[in-house]
Structures are given as structure tokens and as C-alpha cells.
Amino acid sequence: NAGVTQTPKFQVLKTGQSMTLQCAQDMNHEYMSWYRQDPGMGLRLIHYSVGAGITDQGEVPNGYNVSRSTTEDFPLRLLSAAPSQTSVYFCASSDSGTYTDTQYFGPGTRLTVL
Amino acid sequence: AQSVTQLDSHVSVSEGTPVLLRCNYSSSYSPSLFWYVQHPNKGLQLLLKYTSAATLVKGINGFEAEFKKSETSFHLTKPSAHMSDAAEYFCVVSDRGGFKTIFGAGTRLFVKA
Helix, strand or coil: CCCCCCCEEEEEECCCCCEEEEEEECCCCCCEEEEEECCCCEEEEEEEEEEEEEEEEEECCEEEEEEECCCCCEEECCCCCCHHCCCEEEEEECCCCCCCCEEEEEECCCECCC | EEEEEECEEEEEEEECCCCCEEEEECCCCEEEEEEECCCCCEEEEEEEEECCCCCCCHHHHHHHEEEEEECCCEEEECCCCCCCHCEEEEEEECCCCCCCCCCCCCCCEEEEE
């Protein structure tokens, strides 16, 4: 099993550009989520999905869109990049998303917005 | 509402000495509590979790944590630090209120030779 994979590993954007961060998992997990990690702030939840076709907002959803057309994939779209979106982005998955589940994390995407 | 506070942003220990990373939480329901470790430029990996069974939880690499409801704490300990333990550690709370988990700000552990 590859687990949770993310592409790209690094990305530099200019303000106003759009892009999609890819996330895929091969564990047949129902729950997937996106976090951003900023120094001194831990990980903050951007969006999550409890199954194909179902998504919801997390703590910091503004400026990001998601969709979940398959169980395996959960892309994160930045609509118009801003310097405040410079961060490290992690995708995670878990079996059902219940409060006892362990989350499995991808290796992260380091995004810089100039 | 859930929240989690990691009481130290940095902890420095010598190799072979005990490790204590402190975490306090609040939750409206009986929570699940987790510790994750992040090595430099890597993703997060589960160390251990508490899900309302035994209050003393043993994890990987010799770490353990004790759930203390009266103190709303879930401190992470290890009897003897190893150089490979140098990393950032996150305390995480999740409860029946929804599908969201809350991360602490993290504690960076330094291990001196």
C-alpha cells in the first residue's frame, strides 16, 4: 500500500494564480481531510469529506475549494492564491472519520505564494 | 467545544534522561486523545491514542501517556530519550460532537548528546 500520497511536494505561485493540490489514498478510507500547518499554530482543518460526494468546511476554509468524486481522491483547489496561503499542506484519511479513528497523513506539500 | 493546549513549545533533554511533554484539553463529550509525531520534513505518524479504554496508554518507541480526567490532561512520557526522538509532537483531541479534530500547537523536542 502506498498509503496517502500528495503531489506536488513543492510549489511556488504568484499572487492571483490558481492551482490544485492532489491527494490520493489506497486504503479505501471514507474520511479524508486537508490541513494547513503554520509555525506555532499546529494543524488547522481546511475541509473534510466523509465519503464520495460529501464535503464540509473546517476551521479555515476561505480561499479553498474541494470536491470528492471518488473514494480515493480528494483534491484541494486554491482559487486565487494569496501570500497568506503560504504554508505546508497535509492531506489525511481515516476509516470512517469517527472520533476514535487514527488519521493517516501524506508527506505534505510546501506552498509558497509570492 | 473542544480545545487542546500544549504547555511547552520547546523541550530540551539529554540523551538517556526522561521525557515529559504536557497536554491539557477540554471537551464537551468524552474525548479521544492522540499524540502524533512529526520528524523534520515528514508527515505525521501516530504515537498512541486513548479511546475510553485503559487510562494508561502505551505507544510506539517506548512512549506512553496517561489520561487523567480530573486534571483534563494527557501528558506524554518516555523513560529514556534517544537522539532519534528529536521531532515535533502534537497532542490532538476529538470527540463525538462531530468529525473535526483539534490539534495543539506542537512541542518541539530537542535531544542533546
